[in-house]
Amino acid sequence: QKEVEQDPGPLSVPEGAIVSLNCTYSNSAFQYFMWYRQYSRKGPELLMYTYSSGNKEDGRFTAQVDKSSKYISLFIRDSQPSDSATYLCAMSVGGTPLVFGKGTRLSVIA
Amino acid sequence: GAVVSQHPSWVICKSGTSVKIECRSLDFQATTMFWYRQFPKQSLMLMATSNEGSKATYEQGVEKDKFLINHASLTLSTLTVTSAHPEDSSFYICRPSAGDGMNTEAFFGQGTRLTVV
Numbered sequence: 598q599k600e601v602e603q604d605p606g607p608l609s610v611p612e613g614a615i616v617s618l619n620c621t622y623s624n625s626a627f628q629y630f631m632w633y634r635q636y637s638r639k640g641p642e643l644l645m646y647t648y649s650s651g652n653k654e655d656g657r658f659t660a661q662v663d664k665s666s667k668y669i670s671l672f673i674r675d676s677q678p679s680d681s682a683t684y685l686c687a688m689s690v691g692g693t694p695l696v697f698g699k700g701t702r703l704s705v706i707a
Numbered sequence: 708g709a710v711v712s713q714h715p716s717w718v719i720c721k722s723g724t725s726v727k728i729e730c731r732s733l734d735f736q737a738t739t740m741f742w743y744r745q746f747p748k749q750s751l752m753l754m755a756t757s758n759e760g761s762k763a764t765y766e767q768g769v770e771k772d773k774f775l776i777n778h779a780s781l782t783l784s785t786l787t788v789t790s791a792h793p794e795d796s797s798f799y800i801c802r803p804s805a806g807d808g809m810n811t812e813a814f815f816g817q818g819t820r821l822t823v824v
Binding site: 605625631633638639640641642643677685687694695697698699702 | 713717741748749750751754798800802813814815817818820
């Protein structure tokens with residue numbers, strides 16, 4: 598079993614939809630959980646990070662961590678075509694090194 | 708967030724030549740530099756980790772003589788792809804770290820797209 602599992606998609610949704618992106622992991626020692634957005638031919642851009650369990654909200658984005666289930670989610674409300682990108686989850690024990698999921702390709706159709 | 712500058716953003720070179728990629732941390736001192744490679748539609752793959760003033764540690768399967776990493780200062784690290792071949796064509800991304808937790812752990816360079824022809 599890989600340390601971090603993420604469905605690569607592609608995921609296609611209509612504009613305005615709520616998007617749910619998920620990762621599961623096997624290492625219970627992970628404490629830092631991150632979501633990155635990567636546009637084509639660009640470096641990953643940190644969207645949100647969460648320490649330990651719980652929810653975190655930033656605008657249209659909500660990150661959830663369920664350590665008991667070893668499951669993290671990123672929700673995007675009112676999705677826009679500009680949200681079309683690859684979303685990578687990442688996690689770490691003490692901040693470094695980061696372990697990445699494979700990324701989910703999202704397309705938001707106008 | 709932390710500011711990271713990576714250059715060039717793209718480069719095309721001939722087989723057999725060498726290419727140098729620079730990564731700078733502009734507002735913090737990077738004691739550690741991580742270099743990643745990303746093939747199309749694939750996730751980031753860690754190539755090597757370097758600490759300032761020390762030799763880099765390479766991941767399994769990454770040739771240290773082919774991918775030369777220099778981390779001589781706390782704000783600059785370079786990755787040189789030597790004797791490049793078409794199979795080295797990829798997206799290379801750096802991630803500097805000051806080892807101070809999430810203040811600087813999570814920020815990447817813009818990436819360099821290397822095409823070897």
